[in-house]
Amino acid sequence: xxxxxxxxxxxxxxxxxxxxxxxxxxxxxxxxxxxxxxxxxxxxxxxxxxxxxxxxxxxxxxxxxxxxxxxxxxxxxxxxxxxxxxxxxxxxxxxxxxxxxxxxxxxxxxxxxxxxxxxxxxxxxxxxxxxxxxxxxxxxxxxxxxxxxxxxxxxxxxxxxxxxxxxxxxxxxxxxxxxxxxxxxxxxxxxxxxxxxxxxxxxxxxxxxxxxxxxxxxxxxxxxxxxxxxxxxxxxxxxxxxxxxxxxxxxx
Numbered sequence: 732x733x734x735x736x737x738x739x740x741x742x743x744x745x746x747x748x749x750x751x752x753x754x755x756x757x758x759x760x761x762x763x764x765x766x767x768x769x770x771x772x773x774x775x776x777x778x779x780x781x782x783x784x785x786x787x788x789x790x791x792x793x794x795x796x797x798x799x800x801x802x803x804x805x806x807x808x809x810x811x812x813x814x815x816x817x818x819x820x821x822x823x824x825x826x827x828x829x830x831x832x833x834x835x836x837x838x839x840x841x842x843x844x845x846x847x848x849x850x851x852x853x854x855x856x857x858x859x860x861x862x863x864x865x866x867x868x869x870x871x872x873x874x875x876x877x878x879x880x881x882x883x884x885x886x887x888x889x890x891x892x893x894x895x896x897x898x899x900x901x902x903x904x905x906x907x908x909x910x911x912x913x914x915x916x917x918x919x920x921x922x923x924x925x926x927x928x929x930x931x932x933x934x935x936x937x938x939x940x941x942x943x944x945x946x947x948x949x950x951x952x953x954x955x956x957x958x959x960x961x962x963x964x965x966x967x968x969x970x971x972x973x974x975x976x977x978x979x980x981x982x983x
Contacts, residue, residue: 735764736939743783743940746903747947748959749884753780753906755836755967757936758876759974762829769825771926773876774917775933780877781910782937784903787944791900798893798901804861805883806905810912812869817916820874821923830978832875836971839881844964865905873913880906899951 738760746753757779761772791797820828864886868879880902887898921927 732765735760736935738764739779739936739939740943742779742936743787743943743945744947744950745943745963746780746783746787746880746906746940747944747949748951748954749880749899749947749963753783753880753940755839755877755881755970758829758832759970761932763977765932767929768924768926769829770820770917770924771921771928773820773825773828774914774921774926775928775936776876777872777910777914777917778928778933779936779940781907781914782933783940783944784880784910785907786937786941787948788900788903788907790945790948791896791903794900796897796900797904798887798897801861801887801893801901802904802908804858805865805886806908808862808865809869809872809879809905809909812866812871813873813909813913814869814916816870816873816875817913817920818873819870820917821920826978828875829974832877833971833974833978835871835875835877836967836974840964840967840971842881842885844961869909869912872909873916876913879909896951 738756742753742756742760745756757776758769758772761767761775762769767775788797868882868886871877871882872879883902883905884898887893887901888895893901918928
């Protein structure tokens with residue numbers, strides 16, 4: 732359990748530092764350290780990441796570091812996409828979800844590690860493009876139990892032209908909206924698999940993870956962001972390959 736609590740702390744640190752990466756750690760922690768079934772882990776991951784992200788977004792919101800236009804056009808459609816993704820997950824096995832999750836981790840690593848483009852004058856994106864991005868990332872959130880921050884942050888940075896701290900604060904709030912929507916849908920799906928939520932574990936993770944997110948927010952203005960992102964990307968490659976190996980080579 733001590734390793735699981737360390738994982739919860741790292742989940743919060745990742746969200747506070749980078750505005751993403753929480754569920755990338757949550758699902759493996761619940762599945763491989765606590766031995767939970769994948770379906771249950773995806774549901775609990777959404778509640779845990781949503782809770783940590785919401786509490787972690789509060790300091791950013793109080794400092795005016797939330798872009799409400801992107802919350803409206805990105806976050807609200809994302810909630811609809813998340814509900815759809817959670818519904819689709821009912822038709823596939825937990826192993827398929829874990830394989831998809833591993834591929835998502837490798838995609839996340841790419842987005843984290845790739846060099847930043849040369850700075851230019853950002854253009855305000857059209858509302859419909861933001862809506863489409865929100866729907867897509869929301870569907871991914873619901874299907875594999877991730878908050879989607881690893882896609883939200885690059886979208887806000889590269890396409891929305893937001894500075895890093897504003898992108899992180901905005902991402903945290905969008906993650907919370909997406910995660911809670913997906914969790915609501917999973918609540919209705921779990922009984923069909925004979926599973927139920929472990930609220931004690933989820934609450935403990937939220938509490939420890941929130942402390943980590945506050946620490947991450949404090950460190951984010953004191954540490955080089957590019958080095959952090961590349962280090963985290965390397966970790967995600969290792970985890971992604973591990974999960975692929977567990978499900979493709981070893982099977983169940």
